[in-house]
Amino acid sequence: MSVATNAADIVCVSVAGKVANPVLSGLPAEPYRLDADGRAFLWPTFGGIVYNVSCGDSAFGWSGDCVHPSVSISHPDANKNRGLNVFACVGNEAMIVSGAAKGEKGVVTGKSGRFSEQVIIHFPVDVRRKIAVDDQILVKAEGVGLALPEFPEITFKSLSPALFDALPKTVEDGVLKMGVTASVPPHMIGAGLGLTSEGGSLHIQSTDRAELAAQGLDKLRLGDVVALQDTDSRYNHGYLRGAMSIGIVGQTDGPRAGYGPGLTIVMTSPTGQLGSHAAPEANIADILGLTA
């Protein structure tokens, strides 16, 4: 169903970044991270061009730590990177403006936060094969300022108006109920709490695999729309009874304590105006027709 928005008032502005390279820490060049059991592991993690993980794939089972599907970009200047990370919205169009894949179009599918601060963009694999690290990618950023006149308590974060229109939703008794594949209880929310909700990511924590399965969170796919219970994301993410946030799975699972699939938060309300209903089809790869 459609819900009235102020989309006609939203300003669409360019932001840009370069295709990122994976980074490891400096001397003594210790490459390992520790998993939640204290074991050292060495797996690919965020950044770079990822050829074989795409939005729509499983968020679990990869030999990787919070891997960004497809292509990740960042700007080398910290303030400009913040502009990129805040203004880019899930569903925005991206265009490659340098290199062998110049002119190819992609779609923003997520963002990452503290320690990486990148924007994640889907391109088909044949395009990925032509992209080089440091190629320039422009995002037509549109969505910051989005609001719903009939639901003044709902705040948008990082969501394109067109994608909002396409997401499954219903209105019942004055509550906007977004279609979601799963609902995350507050004790399963980890890294990203207390950090900015205008960009970055908020992670489901997956250390306790039995609890993860019991909550129906172990089958998530990249691109799934999920609800976060008792979560207020208006200004940073935090616990508040009765609040709700809606997120889109942007990154894969990972073995570090406090981490798991990363979510880009796109909607929030401190009151009961925002709700959810089960909708197994709520995956943005399917909704936007993203193909590997």
Add this chain to the structure above:
Amino acid sequence: MTGSEGHSLATNESTLVEMAVSAIVTTPAVRPGQYIPHPDGTGAVLPGMYGITYNVRCGDRAFGWAGDHVEPGVSIDDDGHSGRHHALHYLNCIGNDAMVTSGMAAGATGTVIGEHARILVQFDAEAHALMAPGDRVQVMTRGQGLTLRDYSGVALKKMSPRLFHAMGITEADGRLQVKAAVELPIRIMGSGAELNSEYVDQDLMSGDRALMAELGIDKMRLGDIIAIRHADHHWGRSYREGAVSICICIHGDSIMTGHGPGILTLMTARAGEIDFTLDPSANLADLLKLGA
């Protein structure tokens, strides 16, 4: 002390290495546009972090200050980027001795009472009145590597032998019995889930003010010993059913969503090796007789 099953609280403390790490007294740093948001977005400018805090000491209330993340005592850090910052963070332990080594208060001795982005040390009020930003303070670090001979499942983090012995820990039914002033529900543990458990703290999320009052959390004092069920703090901080972590409150409340008083890890166990009883007097200021 010998337990009912022949266990004991024997430690390996005779093997610990005591080592000096030096820092300087910090001075508050303010970024351009220093406003921080309340949960409803209202901006505020508040003191609390860095510097010498003259009128807030360990043992005082954690809530209700016209401040944000108030750090009791003196906040010290490295004055360069030489790696001393991390040496301080990873080697200091709560309850370690500190000594002023330059300036008008040279020779004064104090105690490590917490670790935020800086190390928090407390001296007597007369010494605080004489200290100035830039004065050198040295921590005689001792405690990293501390283990319990008969409780291999119990990890000690940033625990000085002095504090361990002062906590009044007993044994019953093969488990450690710890006295804690406050129990926190895992679902309100927030900012800091992304950090190592030896590095800084994890804030409790105080944004649900009604819940703070309902559970009496708003009576928390700086220095209170804190217990959290289902919190595994071995390598990072994550939800794990049945785990118990024992922590200490090291800084004051915050207005920001996802933040609140800082909770620093002291002990953690997964398999029931730690249990606790509530005792409002379980506070660092009393346990170490730090004085008002």
